[in-house]
Amino acid sequence: MSLLSVRDLSTEFQSGGRWLEAVSDVAFDLQRGEILGLVGESGCGKSTIAYSVMRLLARNARIRSGEVWLEDVNLATLDEEELQDLRGRQISMIFQDPTTALDSLFTVGHQVIETLQEHLNLDPAGARQRALELLRQLGIPAAEQRLKAYPYQFSGGMSQRIALAIAIACHPQVLIADEPTTALDVTIQAQILQLIRRLLVDEQGTGVLLITHDLGVVAQVCDRVAVMYAGKIVEFGDVHSIFSKPLHPYTQALLSSLPSKGIARGRLENIQGRVPGLADRPSGCRFHPRCPQAKAVCRERVPPLKQVSASQEVACVLYD
Amino acid sequence: MRLIRYIGGRLLLLLPVLFGTSILIFLLLRLIPGDPAAVILGLRATPERLAIVREELGLDLPIHLQYGQWLGKVLSGDLGKDFRSNEAVTDLLSVRLPVTIELTLLSLALAIAIAVPLGIRAAIKPGGIADRGSMLLGLFGISIPDFWLGIMLILVFSLALRMFPSSGYARLHEDILVNLRSFFLPALTLAVGLSAVLVRVTRSAVLEVMERDFVKFLRAKGLRERLVIYQHVLRNASIPIVTVIGLQFGYLLGGAVIVEEVFSLPGVGRLIVSATLERNYPVVQAGMLVVAFMFILVNLVTDVLYALLNPKIRGAGA
Numbered sequence: 001m002s003l004l005s006v007r008d009l010s011t012e013f014q015s016g017g018r019w020l021e022a023v024s025d026v027a028f029d030l031q032r033g034e035i036l037g038l039v040g041e042s043g044c045g046k047s048t049i050a051y052s053v054m055r056l057l058a059r060n061a062r063i064r065s066g067e068v069w070l071e072d073v074n075l076a077t078l079d080e081e082e083l084q085d086l087r088g089r090q091i092s093m094i095f096q097d098p099t100t101a102l103d104s105l106f107t108v109g110h111q112v113i114e115t116l117q118e119h120l121n122l123d124p125a126g127a128r129q130r131a132l133e134l135l136r137q138l139g140i141p142a143a144e145q146r147l148k149a150y151p152y153q154f155s156g157g158m159s160q161r162i163a164l165a166i167a168i169a170c171h172p173q174v175l176i177a178d179e180p181t182t183a184l185d186v187t188i189q190a191q192i193l194q195l196i197r198r199l200l201v202d203e204q205g206t207g208v209l210l211i212t213h214d215l216g217v218v219a220q221v222c223d224r225v226a227v228m229y230a231g232k233i234v235e236f237g238d239v240h241s242i243f244s245k246p247l248h249p250y251t252q253a254l255l256s257s258l259p260s261k262g263i264a265r266g267r268l269e270n271i272q273g274r275v276p277g278l279a280d281r282p283s284g285c286r287f288h289p290r291c292p293q294a295k296a297v298c299r300e301r302v303p304p305l306k307q308v309s310a311s312q313e314v315a316c317v318l319y320d
Numbered sequence: 321m322r323l324i325r326y327i328g329g330r331l332l333l334l335l336p337v338l339f340g341t342s343i344l345i346f347l348l349l350r351l352i353p354g355d356p357a358a359v360i361l362g363l364r365a366t367p368e369r370l371a372i373v374r375e376e377l378g379l380d381l382p383i384h385l386q387y388g389q390w391l392g393k394v395l396s397g398d399l400g401k402d403f404r405s406n407e408a409v410t411d412l413l414s415v416r417l418p419v420t421i422e423l424t425l426l427s428l429a430l431a432i433a434i435a436v437p438l439g440i441r442a443a444i445k446p447g448g449i450a451d452r453g454s455m456l457l458g459l460f461g462i463s464i465p466d467f468w469l470g471i472m473l474i475l476v477f478s479l480a481l482r483m484f485p486s487s488g489y490a491r492l493h494e495d496i497l498v499n500l501r502s503f504f505l506p507a508l509t510l511a512v513g514l515s516a517v518l519v520r521v522t523r524s525a526v527l528e529v530m531e532r533d534f535v536k537f538l539r540a541k542g543l544r545e546r547l548v549i550y551q552h553v554l555r556n557a558s559i560p561i562v563t564v565i566g567l568q569f570g571y572l573l574g575g576a577v578i579v580e581e582v583f584s585l586p587g588v589g590r591l592i593v594s595a596t597l598e599r600n601y602p603v604v605q606a607g608m609l610v611v612a613f614m615f616i617l618v619n620l621v622t623d624v625l626y627a628l629l630n631p632k633i634r635g636a637g638a
Contacts, residue, residue, distance in 0.1 A: 056536055084539075085542065086542065088541040088542030089542055095536070095540075100534060103534045103556070104534075104556075104631075105555050105630060105631065114543060118542060119542060166541055
């Protein structure tokens with residue numbers, strides 16, 4: 001059984017009295033001990049999937065249909081109290097900007113310890129001890145003093161380590177990382193990604209859903225990847241296959257817009273046109289107005305995600 | 321240690337502010353037409369008698385000398401004598417001041433007790449009952465003048481229902497129950513206006529904080545909602561709330577003047593009003609100075625609260 005299984009998830013936002021779909025019929029599985037990348041341009045619905053899974057959608061958003069199974073529990077229908085118990089203990093999340101994710105008025109120690117005490121039956125001394133261990137595990141020097149420090153005294157990278165310590169404090173099975181390194185320097189980025197890989201995935205078998213717009217990050221740490229365009233998954237499969245043989249024209253375009261050694265002196269490709277807004281998503285395949293290989297049928301038919309090889313699925317009429 | 325240095329710095333700043341205030345009070349008072357000597361003498365006033373009284377009171381000196389004399393005395397702790405009764409102004413104030421302090425503090429406490437919980441509930445459920453209630457309180461509290469509300473409260477609760485006395489009072493240490501009963505209606509009158517402002521500020525501050533990333537993260541880590549709201553959100557929201565309370569304290573002191581009149585409470589406000597009518601310069605000057613001092617003191621307390629609430633300010637030690 002998969003650890004996390006998202007089935008036909010559609011999420012919509014209210015805007016000027018209308019409900020607009022941000023995520024349409026998205027389905028994927030996350031296994032134990034893997035990092036699944038969710039990649040796409042901004043506005044494609046990656047973060048909306050994350051918030052739908054966590055059930056932390058803003059007031060003006062709701063899950064319209066679909067299921068989110070965390071082992072044998074459907075998160076999509078759980079009530080607030082049950083969710084609160086599962087969050088942090090079974091499923092956790094870290095965010096893009098670590099400096100705003102922590103409450104600036106409380107010490108870092110307080111924020112780690114309150115998490116531990118919320119979910120585990122620990123006395124104050126035990127919780128403190130465990131918090132120290134966590135900080136050390138995450139490579140935070142002088143952990144003892146750092147517990148007493150306030151968030152503003154930390155750099156971005158250190159804050160993200162603290163946020164990670166809080167997120168994994170109670171050994172959740174699933175971690176959702178929403179652009180966890182986008183706000184950080186490249187060198188710090190690599191450190192954080194390695195921590196997630198080594199400490200969580202390899203040692204504890206956590207399943208990580210890594211949301212990013214950065215294909216470099218995907219290539220660096222992900223096992224499998226789902227490529228999203230305008231609220232839908234257009235291609236899904238293991239990272240090696242997709243990077244070596246991208247099938248969907250959108251994936252191909254994304255990859256050829258990346259600078260690489262081979263074309264260091266050539267021109268970088270870019271994708272013509274813009275990502276359509278929520279209100280004016282085209283009919284049929286949503287990529288067809290920008291697709292260099294579009295046919296007449298693309299305007300009418302919505303291509304379903306189809307298995308084309310053992311390790312790759314794609315939603316495109318070219319592979320029918 | 322840093323906190324003590326911070327408070328020390330703020331206290332030093334107090335001196336120039338008070339100095340400026342004293343000049344302003346002194347000059348403003350002398351801009352009001354009217355002659356204290358004429359008030360004292362009344363019908364007996366003749367040019368000769370007026371000249372004598374003016375000389376006695378020191379009013380014949382140039383204004384900067386008058387100010388210098390007054391300031392010199394104030395600095396040595398002598399606030400002068402009441403022109404009419406010849407009582408020491410310090411004695412007058414020592415009786416009146418506790419009344420005003422109690423009135424403002426009680427109404428502050430009442431306003432906070434009404435507005436903060438209501439504002440939080442309004443923010444948690446926009447459009448809910450608490451939200452509509454807070455809207456009503458906001459509108460009501462801002463639109464209704466203090467003096468009218470005070471009179472209505474007297475009509476209903478003192479005259480019709482006989483629950484509270486309409487005037488008079490006992491000092492706090494004499495009889496605490498009688499004291500609190502006599503302060504309840506005046507404090508409520510003042511509190512309504514303040515809580516109207518406070519409930520709106522609390523609501524919008526809580527709403528704003530609830531949108532911040534760290535609240536999402538607190539929820540993502542599964543912290544129970546009660547702790548999210550009452551520990552994290554409220555503490556963050558309390559910074560704008562404290563700011564508004566500090567600023568609105570001036571409104572309380574101004575309102576106290578009217579409320580003391582309506583409920584015949586012998587406070588500083590009433591003292592200043594009657595002394596102004598009599599052009600009783602030493603009493604007005606001292607009274608205003610004390611009120612200004614209270615206002616500045618409250619703002620000092622606000623600054624200290626900031627530092628206590630926000631570790632970043634404390635760390636900077638500004």
